[in-house]
Amino acid sequence: MNIQQFVIESFEKIKNLFPHALIEYQYDEDVDTHYIKLSPLGIYEDDSFVDIGWAIKDTYNEIFDSGDVCFLTDKSLIQLTAPTIISDPETNIASVNDIETIIEAGELLRRFDTLVEFDWKESETVIVLDSFQSNLEVSDINSGNDKYAMAA
Amino acid sequence: MSFLLKKSDQNRHATDFLIDKMLYAPAIHCGYYSCFQKIVYILIDYYPDDYDFIQQQIKERRKGSLHGSCIKAFIGRFRPFDRRDALDLDTMLNDLKGFRINSDYNDDEVKPADANKVKEIVDKTHFLIKRHMKV
Numbered sequence: 001m002n003i004q005q006f007v008i009e010s011f012e013k014i015k016n017l018f019p020h021a022l023i024e025y026q027y028d029e030d031v032d033t034h035y036i037k038l039s040p041l042g043i044y045e046d047d048s049f050v051d052i053g054w055a056i057k058d059t060y061n062e063i064f065d066s067g068d069v070c071f072l073t074d075k076s077l078i079q080l081t082a083p084t085i086i087s088d089p090e091t092n093i094a095s096v097n098d099i100e101t102i103i104e105a106g107e108l109l110r111r112f113d114t115l116v117e118f119d120w121k122e123s124e125t126v127i128v129l130d131s132f133q134s135n136l137e138v139s140d141i142n143s144g145n146d147k148y149a150m151a152a
Numbered sequence: 153m154s155f156l157l158k159k160s161d162q163n164r165h166a167t168d169f170l171i172d173k174m175l176y177a178p179a180i181h182c183g184y185y186s187c188f189q190k191i192v193y194i195l196i197d198y199y200p201d202d203y204d205f206i207q208q209q210i211k212e213r214r215k216g217s218l219h220g221s222c223i224k225a226f227i228g229r230f231r232p233f234d235r236r237d238a239l240d241l242d243t244m245l246n247d248l249k250g251f252r253i254n255s256d257y258n259d260d261e262v263k264p265a266d267a268n269k270v271k272e273i274v275d276k277t278h279f280l281i282k283r284h285m286k287v
Contacts, residue, residue, distance in 0.1 A: 054231075061224070
């Protein structure tokens with residue numbers, strides 16, 4: 001399992017119990033730490049999160065031999081400046097902000113059982129989740145069409 | 153009293169003193185080391201095999217950091233006492249570790265509110281360790 005797969009699976013664990021959670025991920029190479037930010041604050045503080053939190057950390061430690069996972073909230077000192085994977089329940093949009101993450105996470109995003117459609121923009125890529133599609137389509141990047149559709 | 157424990161205590165007092173003098177970045181540095189020195193003291197005095205293993209692993213694999221490995225090993229020992237408090241401690245220490253590095257090395261302003269948050273983290277860290285491990 002690579003780190004993108006680990007992050008997507010961690011998101012799923014959280015969303016299974018907290019479907020309305022806003023979850024953001026960012027890696028800081030300077031401190032070799034994978035930050036997972038949870039909003040609202042009540043999710044981290046909920047007693048049910050203790051088991052999920054430890055399950056995520058235990059999985060990380062079983063797979064990876066260095067670095068760590070750190071959960072963040074709005075109260076944390078560290079605030080994410082450029083999260084690379086976001087799951088937003090309000091808009092039903094998950095954003096993945098770098099192409100390598102998109103490619104590596106693409107297969108795993110099928111587990112959301114959703115259409116994954118991303119609009120190519122100058123600064124970020126947005127994946128729109130739609131649960132009614134079941135086929136994979138990726139449009140040609142050189143076609144002049146700036147929209148990619150990937151259904152899972 | 154162990155010299156390391158004494159240094160931890162002094163760094164904790166220095167955190168309060170430096171915040172009072174509005175020297176926020178040095179306060180964050182001292183606050184982090186106050187926590188880290190206490191953790192290292194506990195590993196060395198109570199779980200010496202864990203500490204020796206960390207040093208050996210870093211020397212052999214040249215992978216991982218002393219700080220990250222010590223925090224992980226310490227949390228592993230703390231977890232049987234209370235899973236909720238252990239998760240909070242892990243969250244706070246990793247948050248503080250990252251913020252201390254940003255504060256020390258990045259060209260970023262450290263605000264009074266950040267320093268006050270650090271003081272809360274330092275106080276809670278020492279409180280939880282005292283509560284469960286009696287150190």
